[in-house]
Amino acid sequence: MSVTSGGGTGDIQAVHRVAEILRLFTLMSPRLTVAEAAARVGLNRTTLHRYFTSMVLDEILERAPDDATVYVPGRLMLQLGAVAQGQRRVLDLAPRHMDALSVDTGLTVVLSLWGASGPVVSLVSEAGTHPILITVRIGSTLGPDSAQTRLFVALSGDKERFERYLSRIGEDERAKLDRHLPRCRSRGLTRIRIPAVDGVVLAAAVFDEHDVAATVALVGTTSSLPKEATDMESALLRTVGAITEELGGGDTRRNTLTEP
Numbered sequence: 277m278s279v280t281s282g283g284g285t286g287d288i289q290a291v292h293r294v295a296e297i298l299r300l301f302t303l304m305s306p307r308l309t310v311a312e313a314a315a316r317v318g319l320n321r322t323t324l325h326r327y328f329t330s331m332v333l334d335e336i337l338e339r340a341p342d343d344a345t346v347y348v349p350g351r352l353m354l355q356l357g358a359v360a361q362g363q364r365r366v367l368d369l370a371p372r373h374m375d376a377l378s379v380d381t382g383l384t385v386v387l388s389l390w391g392a393s394g395p396v397v398s399l400v401s402e403a404g405t406h407p408i409l410i411t412v413r414i415g416s417t418l419g420p421d422s423a424q425t426r427l428f429v430a431l432s433g434d435k436e437r438f439e440r441y442l443s444r445i446g447e448d449e450r451a452k453l454d455r456h457l458p459r460c461r462s463r464g465l466t467r468i469r470i471p472a473v474d475g476v477v478l479a480a481a482v483f484d485e486h487d488v489a490a491t492v493a494l495v496g497t498t499s500s501l502p503k504e505a506t507d508m509e510s511a512l513l514r515t516v517g518a519i520t521e522e523l524g525g526g527d528t529r530r531n532t533l534t535e536p
Contacts, residue, residue: 278432281324293317293319293327294327294331294363294453296427297313297317297324297327297328297331298336298353300312300313300316300317301348301349304308305350306349307340307346307347308329308346308347308348309345309346309347310324310347311346312327316372316380320433326421328347328511328522330352330481331347331350332347333349333370333476334350334352334393335350335352336349336350336352336353337349337350337353338350338351343450359412363389363398363489365484365523366387366389366482366489366490367387367389367398367399367483368520368525369484369519369523370387370399370490370492371399371401371484373403373515373518373519374387374399374492374515375401375403375478376515377401377492377494377511377512377515378401378402378403379401379403379405380502380511381494381496381508381511381512382405382406383401383406383410383411383494383495383496383500383501383508384394384400384401384402384411384494384495384496385401385403385414385492385493385494385495385515386399386400386401386408386492386493386495387399387400387490387491387492387493388418388424388490388491388493389489390428390488391417391439393417393419393444394417394418394419394420394422394425394441395422395424395428395491396416396417396418396424397412397413397414397415397416397417398414398490399409399414399417400412400414406500407498408497408500409495410473410497411495412495416429419446419449420449420450420452421452421468422459422468422526423466423467423468423477423478423491423493424477424479424491424493425453426453426456426457426460426468426479426506427460427465427466427468427479427480427488427491428479428481428488429441429442429453429458430457430461430492431460431461431464431481431488432462432488433485433486433487434487449518451455464480464481465478465479465480465481465487465509465512465513467479467503469498470471471509473497474497474498475495475496475497475498476495476496476497476498476501476502476510477493477495478494478501478508478509479491479492479493479494479495479512480493480513480516481494481516482516482519482520482523483525484520484523484524484525485523485525488526489520489523490514490519491498492515492516492519494512
């Protein structure tokens with residue numbers, strides 16, 4: 277937005293005012309005029325009109341098709357709302373499936389959502405009983421070399437979004453990631469090793485009706501999650517398939533494993 281120039285407190289104030297305006301839109305009141313906003317926020321109409329104009333340019337708001345004086349949430353807000361709603365649904369539905377998978381395999385199960393800088397570990401189940409469990413901290417952002425990043429980049433239909441992500445990582449990291457994408461697309465799941473802890477991650481994607489919604493990964497050691505453990509792979513695919521079905525997504529069943 278171009279409401280203020282420069283940095284510092286002016287920008288912070290502009291963000292706060294935009295948030296105030298957006299809070300006025302609710303399910304019960306999805307339409308708003310500048311006059312209504314001015315009365316409720318406490319700013320003059322001229323200032324509010326400049327905000328509304330900038331927000332329309334950035335697709336945060338748009339004019340109602342039946343009345344040019346009325347504003348409604350724009351494409352960007354609808355997109356963000358869909359993302360937030362989809363993530364909430366995944367977080368509500370996944371835990372029981374993850375716990376069952378952890379008990380079934382004896383391993384740690386991790387669910388990751390795409391964040392601002394890559395996959396973010398959002399749920400962890402350690403219901404498994406294997407004597408050695410490798411865990412992952414909730415809130416951790418995973419790097420370009422992670423199995424989860426491979427899946428999001430390879431399988432998402434939002435190419436523009438991930439091209440922005442790829443443009444921010446180093447050339448060597450991008451080249452390494454690019455080498456794995458074709459096989460990841462053809463197989464639907466991927467496996468990587470973490471030599472520092474003798475660890476292995478086997479991950480597959482969960483889909484909603486729009487795109488990749490999350491990734492689910494089994495985390496173990498080279499002995500608890502060997503390459504030939506096709507039963508582990510099948511269990512993981514059943515789990516992501518069940519979550520995908522509940523989300524109304526497409527079929528994610530695969531029968532082969534991507535090698536690192």
